[in-house]
Amino acid sequence: MEEKIKLQIRNMKKHYKNGDGVENINMDVKEGEFLTMLGPSGCGKSTILRTIGGFLDIDDGDILIDGCSVKDLAPENRPTAMVFQSYNLWPHMTVYENLAFGLKIKKYSKEEISQSVKRGLELVNMQGFEKKYPGQLSGGQQQRVAIARALLLKPSVLLLDEPFSALDAKIRAQMREELKKIQEELKITVVFVTHDQEEAMALSHRIVVMNKGVIEQIGTPTEIYDHPASRFVASFIGEMNFLPDGGVKTLAVRPEDVIVTKGDVSGEKKGYVRTVMVLGHYVEVNVESDGQIIKTYVPKGAEEEFRPRDLVSMKFIKTYEYCA
Numbered sequence: 001m002e003e004k005i006k007l008q009i010r011n012m013k014k015h016y017k018n019g020d021g022v023e024n025i026n027m028d029v030k031e032g033e034f035l036t037m038l039g040p041s042g043c044g045k046s047t048i049l050r051t052i053g054g055f056l057d058i059d060d061g062d063i064l065i066d067g068c069s070v071k072d073l074a075p076e077n078r079p080t081a082m083v084f085q086s087y088n089l090w091p092h093m094t095v096y097e098n099l100a101f102g103l104k105i106k107k108y109s110k111e112e113i114s115q116s117v118k119r120g121l122e123l124v125n126m127q128g129f130e131k132k133y134p135g136q137l138s139g140g141q142q143q144r145v146a147i148a149r150a151l152l153l154k155p156s157v158l159l160l161d162e163p164f165s166a167l168d169a170k171i172r173a174q175m176r177e178e179l180k181k182i183q184e185e186l187k188i189t190v191v192f193v194t195h196d197q198e199e200a201m202a203l204s205h206r207i208v209v210m211n212k213g214v215i216e217q218i219g220t221p222t223e224i225y226d227h228p229a230s231r232f233v234a235s236f237i238g239e240m241n242f243l244p245d246g247g248v249k250t251l252a253v254r255p256e257d258v259i260v261t262k263g264d265v266s267g268e269k270k271g272y273v274r275t276v277m278v279l280g281h282y283v284e285v286n287v288e289s290d291g292q293i294i295k296t297y298v299p300k301g302a303e304e305e306f307r308p309r310d311l312v313s314m315k316f317i318k319t320y321e322y323c324a
């Protein structure tokens with residue numbers, strides 16, 4: 001299948017007056033792709049999203065949608081719609097009015113507006129809430145309406161800035177699933193921002209990992225997990241043990257890539273069991289070796305086999321190397 005590029009960011013730079021910001025930003029987002037920008041607080045994710053939406057001017061480079069530069073267009077003239085972290089519904093308008101507002105501006109007929117609002121509310125499972133005011137809705141419901149409102153504008157690219165971060169864990173997981181379903185159904189291009197790696201892994205076709213204003217790696221969740229391109233990505237995504245060798249290199253190994261055997265197996269790294277914790281379907285065994293704790297995961301049942309202070313041997317089945 002021919003893959004069309006929907007959004008391109010080329011050598012983009014945006015610095016605030018204090019010198020903070022992002023630079024060397026290059027990325028392509030394919031049509032129908034769910035792309036997530038992931039990174040710790042302050043790494044520049046929201047800055048990039050705002051430059052795409054037109055809420056921030058860029059210092060250098062270009063932003064193209066469907067091959068056309070949008071960098072000089074005002075937000076309302078860009079084919080994008082943005083949903084923010086905090087619910088940005090108009091409090092004095094009902095749900096219906098909130099959804100209808102943008103369509104009225106676009107000069108839709110009354111009948112078209114009514115049909116669109118109905119469809120929008122169906123998409124986010126909020127039928128029957130037309131007459132409510134935002135203040136009468138829960139956080140999750142308000143965010144559903146905000147997503148519906150953005151979708152009704154039929155944006156070429158939907159921009160979502162940590163839309164679920166104010167919600168509790170259970171609602172958050174539910175909203176994630178709903179968003180994924182909507183994205184697949186509408187095949188809409190989405191750029192999503194989060195600092196939550198689990199959320200990024202669950203939702204995305206590809207993830208852009210950011211650190212301190214630059215992109216560290218772009219790849220599918222599997223690529224990023226299996227082949228972290230830098231020490232930062234290796235430490236930020238999943239669990240990783242770093243074992244400095246005293247030189248310029250650091251060896252790294254994921255807990256699930258360590259095979260732990262009781263006793264002294266020749267040629268393997270030795271250590272002593274410090275703690276054994278049953279974590280549902282697997283067991284975390286922390287082993288002290290050369291003054292360092294190595295976290296390992298072993299299958300359930302192993303808690304019977306390993307006791308604190310036991311001598312064990314460790315075989316690393318997959319390792320990574322980074323600069324120290």
Ligand SMILES: Nc1ncnc2c1ncn2[C@@H]1O[C@H](COP(=O)(O)OP(=O)(O)OP(=O)(O)O)[C@@H](O)[C@H]1O
Pocket residue numbers: 016017018020021039040041042043044045046047048195
């Ligand atoms: N209006 C501003 N003026 C000056 N500096 C800013 C401004 N907005 C953001 N910054 C700084 O730019 C950097 C990137 O901020 P940005 O909000 O893009 O990060 P983020 O990754 O989205 O973080 P968070 O997850 O906390 O929102 C940070 O160091 C931040 O302090």
